[in-house]
Amino acid sequence: MVISFCFSSSEGDVPVDNLTLDRPFILEPFRDHPFMTLRDYFLAIQRFILRDSGRSLTSLLGRLWDREVELGDIDNLILRYEKYGTLYQIASVTVSARENSVRLTVSTAISVQAKTTLDRESDLLHQLNGTTSVPYLPQTYWKQTMTVQKEEGTETLLMSLSQWFEGYHEWHFSRDDEGKERIIIWDMGGGYRFASEYEAYEIIRQASKILTLYYDTETHRRISPWHHSAGDFVVKAGGDGVDVKLVTARGYEPIVLSDEKAGPSQALLLFLLETTVKMRLDKYEGMGESIWAEASLLDAVLEGFFQAVRTKEYEPREGAIKVDEFIFFLKLVSEDEIRKVLLTHLDKYDLLDSSDHALFSRHLDDHARDVYRVLLG
Numbered sequence: 227m228v229i230s231f232c233f234s235s236s237e238g239d240v241p242v243d244n245l246t247l248d249r250p251f252i253l254e255p256f257r258d259h260p261f262m263t264l265r266d267y268f269l270a271i272q273r274f275i276l277r278d279s280g281r282s283l284t285s286l287l288g289r290l291w292d293r294e295v296e297l298g299d300i301d302n303l304i305l306r307y308e309k310y311g312t313l314y315q316i317a318s319v320t321v322s323a324r325e326n327s328v329r330l331t332v333s334t335a336i337s338v339q340a341k342t343t344l345d346r347e348s349d350l351l352h353q354l355n356g357t358t359s360v361p362y363l364p365q366t367y368w369k370q371t372m373t374v375q376k377e378e379g380t381e382t383l384l385m386s387l388s389q390w391f392e393g394y395h396e397w398h399f400s401r402d403d404e405g406k407e408r409i410i411i412w413d414m415g416g417g418y419r420f421a422s423e424y425e426a427y428e429i430i431r432q433a434s435k436i437l438t439l440y441y442d443t444e445t446h447r448r449i450s451p452w453h454h455s456a457g458d459f460v461v462k463a464g465g466d467g468v469d470v471k472l473v474t475a476r477g478y479e480p481i482v483l484s485d486e487k488a489g490p491s492q493a494l495l496l497f498l499l500e501t502t503v504k505m506r507l508d509k510y511e512g513m514g515e516s517i518w519a520e521a522s523l524l525d526a527v528l529e530g531f532f533q534a535v536r537t538k539e540y541e542p543r544e545g546a547i548k549v550d551e552f553i554f555f556l557k558l559v560s561e562d563e564i565r566k567v568l569l570t571h572l573d574k575y576d577l578l579d580s581s582d583h584a585l586f587s588r589h590l591d592d593h594a595r596d597v598y599r600v601l602l603g
Contacts, residue, residue: 229303231268234318236414239306242268253336254310261378264307267315270372271305271332274385275319277370283321286367291326299323311456313340318390329390331364334383341384343476345369348386350475354440362436362472364389391471394460397421397429398512399519407520410511411461425463427526430505432470433459434530437501443538443547446480446493450500455509482571491555494535494547499567502527502597506589507582516581518589521596528600556601565594 231247232239247265250258275283280297287295304320315334320327335344351366369386393415400410402420409421409429421429436459441448449472452458462469481497505527506519536549568590586593 227297227300227303229272229305231305232307234306234308234414236412236417238415239304242307252310259336259381261376262374262381266374266376266381267334268305268307270374270383271317271319271334271385272303274332274370274372274387275303275305275330282368287321287323287326287328290328295323313337313343329392330367331388331390333386333388335385336381336383344384344386347474347476348388350478351388354475354478358440360436360439362439362470363475364391364471364473391460391462391473394462394469394471396457396512397459397461398454398457398510399508399517400511407517411463412512421463425461425468426523428463428468429459429461429470430523430526431530431533432468433472434501434505434527435534436470436472436530438497438531438534439537440475440478441494441497441534441538443490443494443541446483446497447478448481448497448500449475450477450479450481452476452504454505454507455512457512490547491552494552495556495559496567496571498531499564499597500571501531503568503586503593506593507586516579516585518585521592521600524596524600525603559601561594561598564598565591568594 231242233242234240242264247268248263251262251264251267253259277283280300283300284295284297287300300321300323302320302322304322306318306320308316308318310316313335315336317332317334318329319332320329333344335341348366348369351363354360354363355365365388367387367389369384372383372385374381374383395414396412397409398412399407400420402408409426410418411421411425412418437449437452452472452475458473460471460473462471481493481500483493483496502524505523506521508517508519509515510517532549535547535552539547539549
C-alpha cells in the first residue's frame with residue numbers, strides 16, 4: 227500500500243514535501259498550532275483511516291463495492307488536505323483497490339466548540355439519513371478521538387469519516403467585472419468560473435427544495451443553522467445538468483413561533499421567510515464581508531419551496547400541508563404582515579454574525595416588498 231500526502235488545488239493534487247510537513251499546523255489564517263505540525267495532522271488521519279488494523283476500512287469498502295476486500299487489496303491511499311473552515315479542518319482520502327476507487331471525507335475538530343459541534347453533526351446526519359428518505363446529505367461512517375502526543379504537550383482531535391460528493395464544488399456569491407452579484411463555482415478540476423443564469427437559478431431552486439424536503443411539518447423542525455459562507459451547499463454542473471447537495475446538518479430544531487397557538491400554515495410561512503433571508507446572505511466569495519444577493523433569486527426560492535411542499539403534501543402524518551390551502555393562506559398575508567414577521571423574528575434566524583444581522587436590518591423593508599411581490603406573482 228502506497229500512502230501519499232498532498233494539498234488539493236484547482237490545478238490538481240500538490241504533493242507535500244518533508245520541509246512543508248514539518249511546518250506548524252495552521253489552525254486558521256495567521257494562527258499556528260503551538261506544537262502540532264502538518265505531518266502530525268496527516269499521520270493522525272492515517273491512523274484514523276486504518277484503525278483496528280484496517281478492519282473498519284475494509285468492511286466499509288466491502289459494503290460500498292459489494293465485494294470482499296482485504297487490507298492487502300488496497301493499492302493506494304491519498305490523503306488530501308482540502309481546506310480549513312470556521313470550525314473544522316477538511317481532508318479527503320482516496321482509496322484505490324484493484325479496479326475500484328472511492329473518495330471519503332475526514333472532518334477534524336480541535337477546539338472544544340468544534341468538537342461538540344462535530345459530535346452533534348455526525349449523530350444528526352446519521353439520524354436524518356436513517357429516518358428520512360431524502361437523499362441529499364452525506365452518509366456517515368465512524369468518528370473517533372485521536373491523540374497527538376509531543377514533548378511540548380498533547381492534543382486531542384475529534385475526526386469524523388463521511389461520504390465525499392465526487393464532482394461537487396463549493397460556490398459563493400461574488401461580483402463580476404461590472405459589479406453585478408453572481409454565483410461563482412469553485413470548480414477544483416476545471417478552475418473557478420461564474421455560473422450561467424440557468425445554473426444560478428437551479429442552484430438556488432434546488433437548495434430551497436432540499437431545505438423544505440427536510441422540514442418536518444408536524445414538529446416544525448428544520449435544518450438550521452446553515453450558511454452559504456460555510457460552503458454548506460455544493461453543486462455539480464456540466465453536460466448532465468445541475469445537481470445540488472447539502473454537506474452537513476448542524477442542527478434540527480423547531481422553528482420558533484411567537485404565538486404558541488399558531489397553526490401549520492403560520493409555521494410554514496415563517497420557515498419560508500427564514501429561507502428567503504438566508505438564501506440572500508453570504509460572505510463575499512465565502513470569506514469577505516457579508517453580501518446580500520439580488521431579489522431575482524427569490525423566484526427560484528419560491529419554485530423550489532413549492533416543489534418540495536407538493537411532494538410532502540401526501541405524507542401520512544400530522545400537520546401535512548395541503549398546497550391549495552397554504553396558497554389561499556398566503557393570499558391573505560399583506561406586505562406589512564410580512565414585514566412585521568421578519569422584524570419580530572429578526573434575532574431568531576440563526577444569522578452567524580453581527581455583519582449579517584446589520585445587513586439584513588438595512589434590507590428588511592425592501593426584502594418584505596420583494597417577497598410580497600413574488601408571492602403575488
